[in-house]
Amino acid sequence: MAIDPQITAIASATGAAIFAGSAAMKLAAPPEFQAAVESYRIVPASMAPAVSWMLPVLEIAGALGLFVPASRFAAAALLLALLAIFTLAIAINLARGRRDLDCGCFGAMLRQRVSGWLVARNAALAILLVAALLPAGARPLDALDYTTIVPAAVSLVMLYAAANYLLANAPASDALRIGDA
Amino acid sequence: MHEALIISQVVLWIVVVALSATVLALARQVGVLHEIIAPMGALTIDKGPKVGDAAPVFELTDLNGGPVTLGGPSAGGFSVMLMFVSPTCPVCRKLLPIVKSIAQSEAGWLRVVFTSDGEAGEQRDFVNRYRLHSFPMVLSGELGMTYRVSKLPYAVLIGEDGRVRAKGLVNTREHLESIIQAKQMGVASIQDYLKAQHAPAAANGEQGGKHHG
Numbered sequence: 001m002a003i004d005p006q007i008t009a010i011a012s013a014t015g016a017a018i019f020a021g022s023a024a025m026k027l028a029a030p031p032e033f034q035a036a037v038e039s040y041r042i043v044p045a046s047m048a049p050a051v052s053w054m055l056p057v058l059e060i061a062g063a064l065g066l067f068v069p070a071s072r073f074a075a076a077a078l079l080l081a082l083l084a085i086f087t088l089a090i091a092i093n094l095a096r097g098r099r100d101l102d103c104g105c106f107g108a109m110l111r112q113r114v115s116g117w118l119v120a121r122n123a124a125l126a127i128l129l130v131a132a133l134l135p136a137g138a139r140p141l142d143a144l145d146y147t148t149i150v151p152a153a154v155s156l157v158m159l160y161a162a163a164n165y166l167l168a169n170a171p172a173s174d175a176l177r178i179g180d181a
Numbered sequence: 182m183h184e185a186l187i188i189s190q191v192v193l194w195i196v197v198v199a200l201s202a203t204v205l206a207l208a209r210q211v212g213v214l215h216e217i218i219a220p221m222g223a224l225t226i227d228k229g230p231k232v233g234d235a236a237p238v239f240e241l242t243d244l245n246g247g248p249v250t251l252g253g254p255s256a257g258g259f260s261v262m263l264m265f266v267s268p269t270c271p272v273c274r275k276l277l278p279i280v281k282s283i284a285q286s287e288a289g290w291l292r293v294v295f296t297s298d299g300e301a302g303e304q305r306d307f308v309n310r311y312r313l314h315s316f317p318m319v320l321s322g323e324l325g326m327t328y329r330v331s332k333l334p335y336a337v338l339i340g341e342d343g344r345v346r347a348k349g350l351v352n353t354r355e356h357l358e359s360i361i362q363a364k365q366m367g368v369a370s371i372q373d374y375l376k377a378q379h380a381p382a383a384a385n386g387e388q389g390g391k392h393h394g
Contacts, residue, residue: 035271100331102271111272144187151194158201165208172215 002137006145011131012072013153016063018125018160019079022106023059026052029108036104040089058082066132076133080126087122090114105164112168121163128156229329232347232363236339237327243317244304249294251324253343259292260346260364265325265335267297268307272352273334277311279354284316287361290341298322336360 026033034052038045059082065075086105093101093114103112112118141149230236238252251261264280266273284293296319297304308318324330328337328348337348338360347363349356 031274032271035269035274039269039271104271108271108275144190147187147191147194151198155194155197155201158198158205162201162205162208165205165212169208169211169215173211176215176218 002135003131005136005139005141006149007131008072008134008136009141009145009149010152010156011128012066012076013149014156014160015076015079015125015128015132016066017153017157019059020063021157023056023063025109026056026059026104026107032108033104036102036107039101039104040093042089042092055082069136073133073135076129080129080133083122083126083129087119090118090122094119110164110168112164113171115167115170117167117170121167229327229348230345232345234345235343236337236345238343239321239324239327241319241321241324243319244301244308247317249317249319251294252339255341255343258290258341260290260341261339262291262293262360263324263328263337263339264293264295265297265328265330265333265337266295267299267333268303270333274311276334276351276353276357277313279357281313283357283361291361294319296321296324298325338364340364 030052033056034048037043037052037055038048043051058078062075062079062082065071065078068075090103094116099113099115101114103114103118105112105118236252239250241249241251243249251263255261262280262284266277280293284291294317295313297307298320301320304318304320308314328335332350334351335349336351336357338346340346347360349360351357351360
């Protein structure tokens with residue numbers, strides 16, 4: 001199934017910006033991200049330093065790969081695999097009943113507690129990556145396409161950031177509500 | 182007709198981008214507001230012994246077997262800052278040097294006690310790795326339960342009279358300083374301080390503290 005290349009371009013640009021951004025935030029604070037990897041208690045603590053470098057590097061590789069048509073499929077597949085690993089790690093800890101765990105999704109930039117909402121957010125990202133993964137139609141893109149592609153990608157990235165702020169703020173907002181009652 | 186569609190397309194995208202930026206700014210502002218209205222940490226949950234109440238008395242031993250008494254009037258007139266930490270909490274690690282520097286600068290009236298729960302070996306590694314040898318480290322799940330600590334790092338300041346003076350989630354130097362400040366100004370929290378400012382008649386008593394924004 002081929003989808004319109006405009007959709008492919010929007011999905012690739014948005015996915016690349018989101019993963020490059022989150023990788024940059026993880027790499028900006030290596031000790032915090034390493035501690036986040038440890039706190040998931042999925043990999044042995046001895047492997048945490050290696051894993052905490054590898055994950056953001058793979059994210060950046062995937063983000064760059066999305067821009068080149070030849071590597072788009074492989075890059076989207078790589079990012080989908082990473083996303084599946086992250087989501088599984090969150091789901092395992094939710095199943096363990098650990099709801100106070102810090103997601104670590106954005107390093108030290110934004111503290112989000114793991115919750116079902118993060119799983120839902122990752123599912124939305126997966127849909128985006130699937131759109132980038134599917135073969136694109138042969139229609140050549142013209143200037144009018146780009147008047148949609150650029151603002152659509154910019155809007156989606158901003159909305160993604162807004163959703164993450166809301167998720168980070170949710171526990172504090174809930175605490176206020178309990179305080180009022 | 183075609184031209185009108187193109188123009189409307191461009192106009193609509195400008196509106197969508199502007200709306201997305203507005204939503205992002207609003208979501209960000211909610212976080213900023215939380216920081217302002219809850220200076221002790223956005224996730225402070227008011228459970229456990231209240232500020233002003235007598236702290237429950239605990240007779241505990243630290244990792245090296247030394248006795249640690251928490252609560253009750255202090256013999257040397259020292260206040261105690263109880264720091265709830267864990268080897269697996271990222272923010273705790275970042276906060277440790279700050280706690281050490283505060284312990285040093287406030288050594289005249291303050292003692293810092295670290296507490297954590299879990300395996301003793303793990304805690305010893307933690308103490309070695311972050312050079313916390315000069316502080317008592319107490320292993321106790323009961324302490325955390327009594328103070329209803331659900332988020333780390335969490336600080337409880339017990340005054341020299343054995344009463345809880347301030348407490349809260351401490352993520353930054355500012356949060357820690359606000360705990361110290363709250364004790365020095367004799368108010369339970371910045372919120373109480375602001376309330377007292379609005380009712381100046383009641384607030385003129387013992388407040389010699391400086392303004393802390």
